[in-house]
Amino acid sequence: MSENRLRVGIAQFQIAPPPAVLVTYGLGSCLAVVLYDESSGLGGLAHTLLPHALASNDGQRREKFVDEAITMMITELNGRGCATENLTAKLVGGATMFEPSPGSEKEPIGVRNTRAAREVLKERNIPIIAEDVGGNHGRTLEFDLASGMVMIKSVRGQHHDLAL
Numbered sequence: 001m002s003e004n005r006l007r008v009g010i011a012q013f014q015i016a017p018p019p020a021v022l023v024t025y026g027l028g029s030c031l032a033v034v035l036y037d038e039s040s041g042l043g044g045l046a047h048t049l050l051p052h053a054l055a056s057n058d059g060q061r062r063e064k065f066v067d068e069a070i071t072m073m074i075t076e077l078n079g080r081g082c083a084t085e086n087l088t089a090k091l092v093g094g095a096t097m098f099e100p101s102p103g104s105e106k107e108p109i110g111v112r113n114t115r116a117a118r119e120v121l122k123e124r125n126i127p128i129i130a131e132d133v134g135g136n137h138g139r140t141l142e143f144d145l146a147s148g149m150v151m152i153k154s155v156r157g158q159h160h161d162l163a164l
Helices: 066-079 109-123
Strands: 005-007 012-016 021-027 031-037 043-048 087-093 128-133 139-144 149-154 159-162
Touching (some): 021 031, 021 043, 031 109, 043 066, 043 139, 066 109, 087 109, 087 139, 128 159
Parallel strands (some): 005 021
Antiparallel strands (some): 012 043, 021 139, 031 043, 139 149, 149 159
């Protein structure tokens, strides 16, 4: 990986300035949340696993939860001079990788992760300007902070960009 490419693992987030490219692999039901401030070029990427942190989850990585990861990224971006009102979001992942078991009333985790992100971003007045969520296939993404572009590679061999 080149010096400008930064890998974001499961239950992690990374904030960076341009010309960094943030990369995360293996998004199935996990949800990637991209936050970007076009005026400064600063942005962040979180690879989240579960929708909400519970009080009983003390000691676990807060970054693995959609709600906590978004809050932590906003806090760090604010600390680096980004105003929340300048942030935009993109969502990737949240797939249903396995058929629900018969009689299961729970929504698939990918659907719940996506809903949690939409709720938190709406509460913070951060618009979601693009998304590639749902389906039943895995994804990898690259977030180029110099352009704000998010390139998605599907396990099925499809490639496309989420434009600003």
